[in-house]
Amino acid sequence: xxxxxxxxxxxxxxxxxxxxxTVVSGIIAMVLGVIIAAFRVSxxxxxxxxxxxxVNILRNTPLTLLFLVAFFILPKILFPDVDSFVLGVVALGxxxxxxxxxxxxxxxxxxPMGQAEAARAIGMSFTQVMRVVVLPQAxxxxxxxxxxxxxxxTKNSAIAGGFxxxxxxNVTKTLSNDxxxxxxxxxxxxVAYLIITYAINGAFRLLEHRMEVAR
Amino acid sequence: xxxRKSVALAAAVAALSLTATACGGKEGSAGDxxxxxxxxxxxxxxxxxxxxxxxxxxxxxDAKKRGxxxxxxxxxxxxxxxxxxxxxxxxxxxxxxAKMIAADLGFxxxxxxxxxxxxxxxxxxxxxxxxxxxxxxxxxxxxxxKQIDFAGPYYHAGxxxxxxxxxxxxxxxxxxxxxxxCSIVGSTPLQNIKKPKYGAKVTELSKYSECVxxxxxNQVDAVTTDDAILMGYAAxxxxxxxxVGKPFSAEPYGVGLKKGDKALQKAVADAIKAxxxxxxxxxAFEATIGKSGSEYKNPPAFxxxx
Numbered sequence: 288x289x290x291x292x293x294x295x296x297x298x299x300x301x302x303x304x305x306x307x308x309t310v311v312s313g314i315i316a317m318v319l320g321v322i323i324a325a326f327r328v329s330x331x332x333x334x335x336x337x338x339x340x341x342v343n344i345l346r347n348t349p350l351t352l353l354f355l356v357a358f359f360i361l362p363k364i365l366f367p368d369v370d371s372f373v374l375g376v377v378a379l380g381x382x383x384x385x386x387x388x389x390x391x392x393x394x395x396x397x398x399p400m401g402q403a404e405a406a407r408a409i410g411m412s413f414t415q416v417m418r419v420v421v422l423p424q425a426x427x428x429x430x431x432x433x434x435x436x437x438x439x440x441t442k443n444s445a446i447a448g449g450f451x452x453x454x455x456x457n458v459t460k461t462l463s464n465d466x467x468x469x470x471x472x473x474x475x476x477x478v479a480y481l482i483i484t485y486a487i488n489g490a491f492r493l494l495e496h497r498m499e500v501a502r
Numbered sequence: 503x504x505x506r507k508s509v510a511l512a513a514a515v516a517a518l519s520l521t522a523t524a525c526g527g528k529e530g531s532a533g534d535x536x537x538x539x540x541x542x543x544x545x546x547x548x549x550x551x552x553x554x555x556x557x558x559x560x561x562x563x564d565a566k567k568r569g570x571x572x573x574x575x576x577x578x579x580x581x582x583x584x585x586x587x588x589x590x591x592x593x594x595x596x597x598x599x600a601k602m603i604a605a606d607l608g609f610x611x612x613x614x615x616x617x618x619x620x621x622x623x624x625x626x627x628x629x630x631x632x633x634x635x636x637x638x639x640x641x642x643x644x645x646x647x648k649q650i651d652f653a654g655p656y657y658h659a660g661x662x663x664x665x666x667x668x669x670x671x672x673x674x675x676x677x678x679x680x681x682x683x684c685s686i687v688g689s690t691p692l693q694n695i696k697k698p699k700y701g702a703k704v705t706e707l708s709k710y711s712e713c714v715x716x717x718x719x720n721q722v723d724a725v726t727t728d729d730a731i732l733m734g735y736a737a738x739x740x741x742x743x744x745x746v747g748k749p750f751s752a753e754p755y756g757v758g759l760k761k762g763d764k765a766l767q768k769a770v771a772d773a774i775k776a777x778x779x780x781x782x783x784x785x786a787f788e789a790t791i792g793k794s795g796s797e798y799k800n801p802p803a804f805x806x807x808x
Contacts, residue, residue: 359712362721371705449687449708457706460688463622466645470626 290471294462301458302479308375308444308454309483313437315380320387325417327392338388345385350443353378354450371451379447383440390432394425427498434491438484455479547786548611549601549777555608559766561634561759562607571609573600574619574633574758578710580734581794583638585618592616595730596755598786599656599774600637603757606773622688625649628758635770636758639728641690642806651763652806653770654756656783658799660749661691662729664736666717667744672724674747678702684713684722691726694751710735718742728753730791737794745795756806771804 291298326338345353357378362369398421406420448456455476462472556562565571575592576583583596601611619627619636628636628650639659642652663683665672672678678695683702685692686709695702705722707713713725714735725732729749736743757770777783778801787798 358707359715359719363719367721449706451704451706457687460622460686461693462688463625464688464690466625466643466647466649468625468649469622 290462290467291475294458294467297458297461298475298479300453301455301476302483304448304452304454304457305441305444305479306483308372308379308447308452309437309441311372312376312379312383312444313440315376316383316387316436316440319380319384320391323384323388324391324395327388328395328417330413342385342388345382346389348382350378350382350446353382354446358450375444375447375450375452379440379444382443383436386436386439387433390429390436391425393432394427394429395421397428398424430491430495430498434488437487437491441480441483441487547598547601547782547789549605549782551605551610552608555606555769557607557765557769559763559769561631561763562766562769565607565609565634570613570615571604571607572615572617572632572634573604574617574624574627574636574638575600576638577618579639579731580738581791582730582734584734585616593790595657595786595790596637596639598790599757599783600635602777602782602786603635603637603770603773606776607769621686624758628760631760634759639731639753640756640758641728641753642756646758650758650761651767652756652758653767653774654804654806655754655802656757656774656778657730657755658802659728659730659753659755661694661726661751661753662732662749663746664714664717664725664732664743665723665746666720667742669723669744669746672746675700675750678724681724682722683724683726684716685726686710686713689727690753691728691751695726714739714743730796733791733794733796754802754805767806771806774801775804 323338323341326334327342329335329338354375357374358371361374361377402420402424403416406416411419444454445456448454448460459472459476463469575585575596577585577592579594579596582594583592584594585592597616600614604611604614617627617633619633619638624636624638624640625646627633636650640652641659642655646652661675663672663675663678672681675695679701681702682705683695684705684707685695687706692704692706694700696704702724705713705716707716710725710727710731713722716722717725718739725735729745732745736745757774759766759770774783777786783801784798787796792798
């Protein structure tokens, strides 16, 4: 018990760190994921190839490897002296974007082909077809898997703790090195993660109820 | 369509292998597979195994019954506790200390079962009984003493700084203000150098080899941890790295053992004392950390057991 009370400020810092990493990389992942999903279903072959490469490379590479690339290669060739938080959210965001793109694509596949064809037939452009007809329906279908992706993202953010970011994982290392009872540290860190993941879970539940439609 | 698919596949494979090899190269140069301490020097060291050793301790009796003494060690600290990945053999100063203790407890070097234990898991491993003794740059502190007992200290290390050979600004902990200093996630030296007194900007990575790699790439300016560990890395990268300044913290290394096992604690302490007196300690020091440039100091006085 005193692990928590003795180190409250450290825990708070770690908690905020994990939330920040999750939120910022979540936003990056959403934006990139939507773009890549559109690429993957677009009628332009080079865009489709790009989307396929993006998803397959990022999704199939271990996240730790992506972090190593972000921390040891990127600063060397692109931007020296870049903040480790930025590198962390880039690695996390890019990785997660491939999962979001795939979830969205499967959502898009739930929309009957005929609807897109009908939209095209009345003269809508590709962007309009996506924006007005396909994506709103696809979104509803992907809310549940999306929630899982964001919960996974929260947990994946622990890897950033090993790469110069202060988060909950980082806190466990600090405290266990100080010699505090490791069992208690783990219990409190688990509770902290549960708070975050249950919040995400709840938010997605709410969205699901709001956007429910009878089919 | 078929062509497009195979082109995409080939490109993906090429890109993947590129990233993979790039990483592999990095790791390698960081010293993940270094030359390691010269095993020949420590081969000459041997300790007489006591035949009639007997300690009134459950841990000792279990070890006797199984015919093996399980010792927790470090595998990534050259000249202290280091495992050669090709031969799986351990070497270093801590390893020699472990062999001395084992000999006095009646176990030959062959009867030692080594186990690599992560820093964060040391207390748990010892108190659960997964290892009989923990000997791996293990600093004695009060919070740890609540969970396990220590015998020692057998060596006094102190936090220091490792820098590039051409570094001129950093001469000690007082000169790191605003500089980037790297250490392991959650380690004490890191918390130390962060203090307003020193005011360094810190980088936390999960392995010392990663810190060393970042330093060789000019990403960070210094690496901090116990001087004995840093000397090992400096010796591994001759001509590129050096240790600067006086040690600025006290890290007394002890042997970790199960809480309340007074008999074993005393036996371990006696074993270390005996070998310090007969000169084995000094010989082991010179064959291991002595090689990395550390000066021999007389061993510290024992505080545990009192």
